[in-house]
Amino acid sequence: MAIDVKIPTILRTYTAGAKSVSAQGDTLGALIDNLDLDHTGLKGRLITDEGGLHRFVNVYVNDEDVRFTGSLDTQLKDGDAVTILPAVAGGIA
Amino acid sequence: MARYESLLEAVGDTPLVGLPRLSPKWDDSTAHVRLWAKLEDRNPTGSIKDRAALAMIAAAERDGRLSPGATILEPTSGNTGISLAMIASLRGYGLVCVMPENTSAERRQLLEMYGARIIASPAAGGSNQAVAVAKQLAAENPDWVMLYQYGNPANAQAHYDTTGPEILRDLPTITHFVAGLGTTGTLMGTGRYLREKVPDVAVIAAEPRYGELVYGLRNIDEGFVPELYDDTVLTSRYSVQSYDALRRTRELIAVEGIFAGISTGAILHAALAVADRAAAAGERADIAFVVCDGGWKYLSTGAYEGTLQQASAKLEHQLWA
Numbered sequence: 001m002a003i004d005v006k007i008p009t010i011l012r013t014y015t016a017g018a019k020s021v022s023a024q025g026d027t028l029g030a031l032i033d034n035l036d037l038d039h040t041g042l043k044g045r046l047i048t049d050e051g052g053l054h055r056f057v058n059v060y061v062n063d064e065d066v067r068f069t070g071s072l073d074t075q076l077k078d079g080d081a082v083t084i085l086p087a088v089a090g091g092i093a
Numbered sequence: 094m095a096r097y098e099s100l101l102e103a104v105g106d107t108p109l110v111g112l113p114r115l116s117p118k119w120d121d122s123t124a125h126v127r128l129w130a131k132l133e134d135r136n137p138t139g140s141i142k143d144r145a146a147l148a149m150i151a152a153a154e155r156d157g158r159l160s161p162g163a164t165i166l167e168p169t170s171g172n173t174g175i176s177l178a179m180i181a182s183l184r185g186y187g188l189v190c191v192m193p194e195n196t197s198a199e200r201r202q203l204l205e206m207y208g209a210r211i212i213a214s215p216a217a218g219g220s221n222q223a224v225a226v227a228k229q230l231a232a233e234n235p236d237w238v239m240l241y242q243y244g245n246p247a248n249a250q251a252h253y254d255t256t257g258p259e260i261l262r263d264l265p266t267i268t269h270f271v272a273g274l275g276t277t278g279t280l281m282g283t284g285r286y287l288r289e290k291v292p293d294v295a296v297i298a299a300e301p302r303y304g305e306l307v308y309g310l311r312n313i314d315e316g317f318v319p320e321l322y323d324d325t326v327l328t329s330r331y332s333v334q335s336y337d338a339l340r341r342t343r344e345l346i347a348v349e350g351i352f353a354g355i356s357t358g359a360i361l362h363a364a365l366a367v368a369d370r371a372a373a374a375g376e377r378a379d380i381a382f383v384v385c386d387g388g389w390k391y392l393s394t395g396a397y398e399g400t401l402q403q404a405s406a407k408l409e410h411q412l413w414a
Binding site: 008009010011045054055056057058060063064065067068069083085086087088089090091092093 | 140141142168169170171172173219220221223224242243273274275276298300301302303305307308309310311312313314315316317318319324327328329330331332333334354356385386412414
């Protein structure tokens with residue numbers, strides 16, 4: 001099962017500059033563990049010591065924010081697209 | 094009643110209109126799925142931001158923070174600045190707006206027409222940078238009054254007091270509310286009001302996904318979450334790419350005749366995703382979504398001409414919402 005993961009500019013030091021990488025996992029948590037095998041240190045930038053998503057990191061599965069779909073327990077299936085983005089001010093303001 | 098003593102009293106009470114052609118199941122006696130558009134472009138300066146701007150200025154006047162002749166400072170991508178500029182000019186305040194340089198020409202021109210001073214913040218960094226520059230200016234100019242829409246409770250309160258009650262009055266059968274996520278004021282205020290009155294209501298956020306430039310932080314710790322944001326008010330949150338936002342913006346005008354700004358397309362995209370889920374599950378849904386503003390201020394971005402691919406490429410480095 002391969003899942004495409006989009007990496008934001010700020011974290012591409014961990015992916016040798018790659019904009020997207022492929023990883024595996026039935027859940028988002030497993031996927032991030034898997035990502036960290038090939039891209040050591042990435043997990044530490046996404047997940048806090050307490051085991052939750054970093055406050056300023058947003059992760060989307062098929063454009064939906066995982067904080068509302070089970071966070072790290074969000075289920076993944078083949079062909080899903082995962083996007084990681086830093087939280088910034090945006091939208092109409 | 095459609096007579097008002099001044100323009101400021103004409104803020105709010107906007108129409109809620111049905112979208113019979115875009116709704117998946119408008120006519121279905123048992124389980125209709127209907128979309129309803131809250132036309133916030135009908136506010137005096139043409140956007141939903143008139144509500145928050147008026148409430149923030151009124152609150153600052155009550156608190157004594159704002160007195161005649163004062164200068165207001167605000168980081169804005171445009172709409173809040175335009176609303177504040179109109180109100181400031183009528184009430185005798187000066188206005189300094191910190192705005193990213195990659196926002197549309199129309200927004201800058203409107204602000205200048207209203208007499209506001211614009212301080213441009215670098216395109217790289219988007220609204221994040223505008224917030225940072227404004228905070229620095231506030232520290233350097235202690236006599237300026239920063240209303241700070243991202244953390245000002247009067248912003249969300251405006252929607253709790255007006256947008257929420259208006260929607261419930263016009264759509265008592267509401268099942269879903271969908272709006273854009275920027276300062277989060279619209280979603281927090283309207284969402285809290287609706288949840289109190291309709292406990293099962295779903296509150297859905299649509300946020301724009303910009304080109305990479307806007308996410309150009311040096312460090313994750315420079316990230317930003319508005320102080321007003323409380324994720325327990327929401328039930329889901331979608332990140333919408335410019336291509337999808339544009340596609341829906343064009344659909345809205347072609348199918349239902351509503352000429353809206355691009356962020357409304359992002360909101361409609363999320364609303365349609367919710368609508369399709371309800372229709373597939375055979376559930377009744379009355380989905381209200383916000384039309385934040387009209388398309389006029391975005392004509393120069395190229396959003397409304399050429400193919401979708403061409404138009405979304407042009408938006409890559411602009412703040413389109």
